[in-house]
Amino acid sequence: xxxxxxxxxxxxxxxxxxxxxxxxxxxxxxxxxxxxxxxxxxxxxxxxxxxxxxxxxxxxxxxxxxxxxxxxxxxxxxxxxxxxxxxxxxxxxxxxxxxxxxxxxxxxxxxxxxxxxxxxxxxxxxxxxxxxxxxxxxxxxxxxxxxxxxxxxxxxxxxxxxxxxxxxxxxxxxxxxxxxx
Numbered sequence: 001x002x003x004x005x006x007x008x009x010x011x012x013x014x015x016x017x018x019x020x021x022x023x024x025x026x027x028x029x030x031x032x033x034x035x036x037x038x039x040x041x042x043x044x045x046x047x048x049x050x051x052x053x054x055x056x057x058x059x060x061x062x063x064x065x066x067x068x069x070x071x072x073x074x075x076x077x078x079x080x081x082x083x084x085x086x087x088x089x090x091x092x093x094x095x096x097x098x099x100x101x102x103x104x105x106x107x108x109x110x111x112x113x114x115x116x117x118x119x120x121x122x123x124x125x126x127x128x129x130x131x132x133x134x135x136x137x138x139x140x141x142x143x144x145x146x147x148x149x150x151x152x153x154x155x156x157x158x159x160x161x162x163x164x165x166x167x168x169x170x171x172x173x174x175x176x177x178x179x180x181x
Contacts, residue, residue, distance in 0.1 A: 027150050030158050037143045037165045044136035044172050051129035051179070058122035065115040069108055076104045128175050135171035142168055 079101050083093045146161025148154075 024150075024153075026155060026158065030146055030150050033146050033158065033162055033165065034143055037139050037146065037161070037168070040165065040169050040172055041136050041139040041143065044132050044139060044168070044175075047172075047175065047179070048129055048132035048136055051125050051132060055122055055125035055129055058118050058125055062115055062118035062122055065111050065118060069111040069115065072104045072108055072111070076101050076108075124178075128179050131171055131175040131178070135168045135175060138164060138171065139168035 079097050083097065086093050142161045142165035144161075145164055146158055149157035149161065
């Protein structure tokens with residue numbers, strides 16, 4: 001029986017010492033692994049959220065560019081139709097409107113190029129978002145597997161959790177490299 005009244009040690013310190021002696025040393029490794037995997041999960045989730053926002057902005061820009069291009073195309077078509085009617089009625093066609101049609105067609109090409117660029121950027125952002133979301137999910141699974149190891153006292157589960165965590169970390173690094181490139 002432990003005497004709690006002697007010396008400078010408190011009951012809590014003695015209880016902690018007793019617990020520490022009964023816990024296998026590999027449990028500390030499990031705790032550290034879970035800590036690292038938690039950081040991987042948090043970083044992956046944070047970056048996944050950022051890339052989702054980026055994807056949304058890219059898609060919005062793409063839609064705006066396409067809307068402007070369609071509006072300009074309709075304007076040019078209306079002016080062409082008006083000119084066809086004026087020619088059929090032997091009326092003069094406005095030179096200003098002809099210049100406007102030419103300007104719209106030139107802008108149309110630029111807007112289409114911008115739209116394609118925005119679409120490519122949105123696809124890349126979406127791909128990175130998916131990769132980061134998968135990394136966060138796999139890291140969470142790794143935490144669960146690793147956390148199960150001390151409960152059932154099976155060290156191989158710790159190893160399995162580490163392997164799954166390495167996969168999640170690899171996905172995170174690949175996504176970060178792709179975002180930086």
